[in-house]
Amino acid sequence: MRNLIPYFTLGYPDNETLTHFLDIMPVDKINYIEFGFPSNDPRYDGPVIRKTHNVGNSNFSDEVYSKYFEYFHKKHIKMYSLSYYSDIRNRFDSFIDYLQKRNFSGIIIPDLIIDYFSEGKKIINKLTEKGFEYIPFFSPATPDSIIKDIASITNSWIYYGLQPSTGIDIPYELDYTTERINELLPGREITYGFGIKTDEDIKNLMKNGGSGVAIGTYLVKMIDANDEKGFVDYINKMRGVLDE
Amino acid sequence: MITTMNKEIMPDKWYNVVPDLPEPLAPPRDSKNDISSINLLNKILPKEVLKQEFTFRRYEKIPDEVMDQYEQIGRPTPLVRARNLEKKLNYSGKIYYKYEGATATGSHKINTAIPQAYYAMKEGVKGVTTETGAGQWGSATALAASLYGLPAQIFMVKISFEQKPLRKTVMNLYNGNVVASPSNLTAYGRKMLKEHPDTPGTLGIGISEAVEYALDNDYRYMVASVMNVALTHQSVIGQEAKKQLELIGEHADVLIGCVGGGSNFGGFTFPFIPDGDDTEIIATTANEVPKFSKGNYKYDLMDSAGILPEVRMYSLGADFVPPTIYAGGLRYHGASPSLSLLINKGRIKSDEVSEEQVKDALKIFANTQGIIAAPESGHAIASMISYVKAHRNEKKTIVVNVSGHGYLDLSIFGEKK
Ligand SMILES: Cc1ncc(COP(=O)(O)O)c(C=O)c1O
Numbered sequence: 001m002r003n004l005i006p007y008f009t010l011g012y013p014d015n016e017t018l019t020h021f022l023d024i025m026p027v028d029k030i031n032y033i034e035f036g037f038p039s040n041d042p043r044y045d046g047p048v049i050r051k052t053h054n055v056g057n058s059n060f061s062d063e064v065y066s067k068y069f070e071y072f073h074k075k076h077i078k079m080y081s082l083s084y085y086s087d088i089r090n091r092f093d094s095f096i097d098y099l100q101k102r103n104f105s106g107i108i109i110p111d112l113i114i115d116y117f118s119e120g121k122k123i124i125n126k127l128t129e130k131g132f133e134y135i136p137f138f139s140p141a142t143p144d145s146i147i148k149d150i151a152s153i154t155n156s157w158i159y160y161g162l163q164p165s166t167g168i169d170i171p172y173e174l175d176y177t178t179e180r181i182n183e184l185l186p187g188r189e190i191t192y193g194f195g196i197k198t199d200e201d202i203k204n205l206m207k208n209g210g211s212g213v214a215i216g217t218y219l220v221k222m223i224d225a226n227d228e229k230g231f232v233d234y235i236n237k238m239r240g241v242l243d244e
Numbered sequence: 245m246i247t248t249m250n251k252e253i254m255p256d257k258w259y260n261v262v263p264d265l266p267e268p269l270a271p272p273r274d275s276k277n278d279i280s281s282i283n284l285l286n287k288i289l290p291k292e293v294l295k296q297e298f299t300f301r302r303y304e305k306i307p308d309e310v311m312d313q314y315e316q317i318g319r320p321t322p323l324v325r326a327r328n329l330e331k332k333l334n335y336s337g338k339i340y341y342k343y344e345g346a347t348a349t350g351s352h353k354i355n356t357a358i359p360q361a362y363y364a365m366k367e368g369v370k371g372v373t374t375e376t377g378a379g380q381w382g383s384a385t386a387l388a389a390s391l392y393g394l395p396a397q398i399f400m401v402k403i404s405f406e407q408k409p410l411r412k413t414v415m416n417l418y419n420g421n422v423v424a425s426p427s428n429l430t431a432y433g434r435k436m437l438k439e440h441p442d443t444p445g446t447l448g449i450g451i452s453e454a455v456e457y458a459l460d461n462d463y464r465y466m467v468a469s470v471m472n473v474a475l476t477h478q479s480v481i482g483q484e485a486k487k488q489l490e491l492i493g494e495h496a497d498v499l500i501g502c503v504g505g506g507s508n509f510g511g512f513t514f515p516f517i518p519d520g521d522d523t524e525i526i527a528t529t530a531n532e533v534p535k536f537s538k539g540n541y542k543y544d545l546m547d548s549a550g551i552l553p554e555v556r557m558y559s560l561g562a563d564f565v566p567p568t569i570y571a572g573g574l575r576y577h578g579a580s581p582s583l584s585l586l587i588n589k590g591r592i593k594s595d596e597v598s599e600e601q602v603k604d605a606l607k608i609f610a611n612t613q614g615i616i617a618a619p620e621s622g623h624a625i626a627s628m629i630s631y632v633k634a635h636r637n638e639k640k641t642i643v644v645n646v647s648g649h650g651y652l653d654l655s656i657f658g659e660k661k
Binding site: 043044046047050051113114115117139140141142143144145146164165167168169170171172173176180 | 298
């Protein structure tokens with residue numbers, strides 16, 4: 001099954017609304033889920049996701065979400081945390097312990113190899129030792145040698161952001177993008193994210209060897225509009241497109 | 245069509261250093277919380293320019309139409325062995341200079357103005373707009389726009405506008421419209437004029453005005469420097485130089501260039517980066533604008549108004565008002581992110597020179613090689629001379645980029661400053 005990874009920032013827009021959307025989500029249509037732990041400085045996100053962090057920050061409650069973590073775990077959906085290293089650096093070990101206790105499979109850290117490059121490998125190796133997946137996060141600006149290097153010390157799938165940050169729309173060449181990453185990392189599972197909206201995008205990414213997509217900004221818009229039906233339909237439809 | 249003679253030296257692709265950097269380049273960041281200044285670039289830059297700004301393609305094909313214009317404006321530019329200068333300095337190594345002053349507009353700036361105007365024209369926009377310091381960029385923009393039949397609105401830093409009236413004449417001859425910045429044409433300009441009526445202007449203010457003007461008039465903004473795409477286009481300088489050296493069987497031991505935003509420097513030196521670490525690379529700035537020694541490596545605004553995204557670079561602060569030095573093109577507060585990263589990692593070294601050194605260097609260069617270099621380029625020459633003095637017995641092959649000629653900057657020799 002190809003990866004369909006919905007993204008939610010915990011605590012946005014409030015706990016009640018978010019848990020309601022998690023309740024109605026067609027779980028059999030997804031296999032991974034990504035939870036953003038609200039950041040104080042979500043600097044590599046676009047305005048839509050940035051806002052979710054600012055709001056989520058004051059609402060997050062482990063008591064509310066631990067039940068959901070339990071629920072997704074039981075449904076065999078792999079959970080990944082999206083966390084900025086700048087927020088967790090001072091409590092890194094305890095935060096990873098917490099995620100493991102809550103049955104998360106791994107973590108995506110968008111700022112690690114950008115802002116903390118010299119600490120990067122040490123942190124990645126530490127996660128591997130703990131049996132926790134580090135999901136390499138690459139973007140068009142990641143140099144070739146770094147893509148190869150970081151990928152080689154991990155075994156997990158790769159998160160490739162098609163845009164310089166979430167929810168923005170800079171023109172790019174899809175074919176060339178996939179060709180480059182396939183060439184650098186032959187045989188590796190590549191999941192694409194950032195700015196994916198249409199069926200056409202997804203079809204082309206899959207045709208070119210992609211293993212899945214992550215959807216964030218687009219879901220936030222539906223949550224904002226309280227569009228339950230649109231949300232459920234969208235997840236169902238995306239699964240259909242992925243498996244075509 | 246490129247004549248056979250030039251075809252051998254002129255590259256048919258631009259080189260982009262981003263995929264070859266030693267660490268990931270920090271992405272640009274929105275400067276405001278509620279809107280995306282990155283997304284706004286869609287309305288500021290021609291689509292193709294924007295695509296190239298964010299590309300990781302190592303090589304980008306130069307369109308045939310641009311190749312043709314490159315040849316028309318004097319590419320390839322000469323690479324000359326400065327034997328007279330070697331003799332004068334009593335140097336036992338070799339000195340070469342790449343002379344961008346030989347282009348039609350008198351500097352390297354035309355190398356990126358042509359493709360940017362070309363892409364704007366292809367997109368069918370109403371016109372192009374930009375800022376200019378010393379006037380080299382404004383001249384290049386005006387000519388490039390005129391070649392493609394587009395009007396150009398140019399915001400010239402006020403102090404230069406006043407000190408260099410001939411530049412205005414040049415831009416007018418190329419069909420450009422020029423105003424002193426801050427100006428009354430934009431809200432930001434009017435605000436600046438009200439709050440700081442005596443401001444000499446800065447490149448940061450000029451950029452802010454041009455970007456606002458582009459957004460309000462369905463124009464596109466032309467990027468002089470700092471952004472990656474300008475450095476990529478400028479790579480014709482370094483690629484040509486490499487080829488020219490290869491043809492005469494030379495290997496560059498040292499490359500030296502001056503840095504305003506980093507476009508001539510990046511264009512000249514980056515094509516040598518993938519070849520390994522055995523070429524020493526030195527970036528020279530003015531003492532008065534000590535961005536690499538006194539600036540911080542951090543996210544900062546490219547323009548003073550904060551319309552453009554923030555980028556991580558060496559910066560003295562977007563509101564830094566540099567002394568009104570003789571080399572207007574070096575007054576910018578920051579430097580291109582890719583260059584900043586390479587400096588931060590130690591791959592590229594930096595040097596600073598004083599006005600006195602620059603004037604001496606310009607004089608020596610004029611009376612040995614006959615070339616009256618731009619004051620900006622004078623920094624690179626001064627830096628090269630001090631390198632020669634410090635490494636007298638090492639017999640190195642030094643290549644310096646002379647980014648422009650200084651015929652319209654001669655007043656620096658007449659005034660006290
Ligand atoms: C002749 C010349 N050299 C150098 C510069 C500095 O700009 P950059 O660092 O982008 O090459 C300028 C800018 O106006 C210039 O006119």
